[in-house]
Amino acid sequence: MIDLARLTKLKLIELLNRPVILVVLLVLPLLLGSIAGVANVRNTGKDIYLAVVDQDQSAASSRLASDLESKGWTVYEADQEQAERYLLRSEVDGILTIKAGFEAGLDDFDQQNLFYSEAEGSMVTTMVREVIVASVLPMFSRESMIKQLSELYELQGEIMPPELPERLGNRIEEIVDTQTRIKIEYFGKLVIAPTLTFVVSDYSMEVFFLSIYAILGSLFLSKAALHQRLLSTASGLRKDYISTIISLLILGELQIIIYTMSMLSLMKQPVVLSDLFVLSVFLFLMLGVGQLLSLIEESLRLYLSLMLMLFLAAIGGCFFQLSSNLLLNYGQYSPHGWALSTLSGTRVTPIWLVIPIALLLISLGYMIQKKRVY
Numbered sequence: 001m002i003d004l005a006r007l008t009k010l011k012l013i014e015l016l017n018r019p020v021i022l023v024v025l026l027v028l029p030l031l032l033g034s035i036a037g038v039a040n041v042r043n044t045g046k047d048i049y050l051a052v053v054d055q056d057q058s059a060a061s062s063r064l065a066s067d068l069e070s071k072g073w074t075v076y077e078a079d080q081e082q083a084e085r086y087l088l089r090s091e092v093d094g095i096l097t098i099k100a101g102f103e104a105g106l107d108d109f110d111q112q113n114l115f116y117s118e119a120e121g122s123m124v125t126t127m128v129r130e131v132i133v134a135s136v137l138p139m140f141s142r143e144s145m146i147k148q149l150s151e152l153y154e155l156q157g158e159i160m161p162p163e164l165p166e167r168l169g170n171r172i173e174e175i176v177d178t179q180t181r182i183k184i185e186y187f188g189k190l191v192i193a194p195t196l197t198f199v200v201s202d203y204s205m206e207v208f209f210l211s212i213y214a215i216l217g218s219l220f221l222s223k224a225a226l227h228q229r230l231l232s233t234a235s236g237l238r239k240d241y242i243s244t245i246i247s248l249l250i251l252g253e254l255q256i257i258i259y260t261m262s263m264l265s266l267m268k269q270p271v272v273l274s275d276l277f278v279l280s281v282f283l284f285l286m287l288g289v290g291q292l293l294s295l296i297e298e299s300l301r302l303y304l305s306l307m308l309m310l311f312l313a314a315i316g317g318c319f320f321q322l323s324s325n326l327l328l329n330y331g332q333y334s335p336h337g338w339a340l341s342t343l344s345g346t347r348v349t350p351i352w353l354v355i356p357i358a359l360l361l362i363s364l365g366y367m368i369q370k371k372r373v374y
Helices: 002-016 019-044 059-069 080-088 125-155 164-178 204-220 224-231 236-267 273-293 298-316 324-329 335-343 351-373
Strands: 049-054 074-077 094-098 114-118
Touching (some): 019 236, 080 094, 298 335
Antiparallel strands (some): 094 114
């Protein structure tokens, strides 16, 4: 046991003396975790910037702009030229143009008096459009009902009570504020803006670089000459193999903690132990893969290993979001895809089955290595 502890200590020192390992182990997790934390805070925040070009200059158009601003958005009232400059400099998420005749045409829903221009790469376009529709619908309902009531009173030869429009408007606002939850269903062909967007998980880059660390660490600690000398001692090769796995696990756990804490501290969210456990199982699995890759001929194994990791990370969804069909048919069978899918709550291969697979790979790596040394 003492020999195993000493070997593990030596392995840790050797790994920490490698600049590449230090970068992957300490610098990248802190940097990428901070980037992921800031990105998530911005993506989940409520700050939406909108330029409003009011060509109608009516009470209804002013009410619409005020309603959008009451949602916590930043609304800039500007002319068309200024609004386009905002959009060009990416200072707003889009431009809402209220055409002249907006208030006069509120009772006719077929008139197109609102136009929305989205910013390139905007992630909030759908939400902005739905909120605008939800703000306009009460105005349309009020004007449409008043028009119909006025016509009914005229058919009866009576005059509509002057207080009725105000009472109707107050009632509609009360329903919108307290009871109504509007569900919008779109009909017709959906036109997607030609914008290339990459959507990845919070832990995508951590999973990728954790696999790189596991592979590089396994390759750096795999030395054929040392294995030959250890084989001449009692249980020397086995102790060296176990100490290699333990040292890589210790530093890998440190990497997971650095990334997670740097990300979640910026997001102001608590640490989820189940997520740490999934990442630890993924690390264990990749160490098994790394031990097998270390058996490749020394002049080729680094390049082949990195190419394989890049391929597995790509089909696993580390760099872009996979469709559900691609994920279920192919992606989940990549170690990276399994980890990201499990973290996101997708039903894939259970953890209790992955752990024995990792143990099998590590045991297989030891047996092949031992056979080669003899």
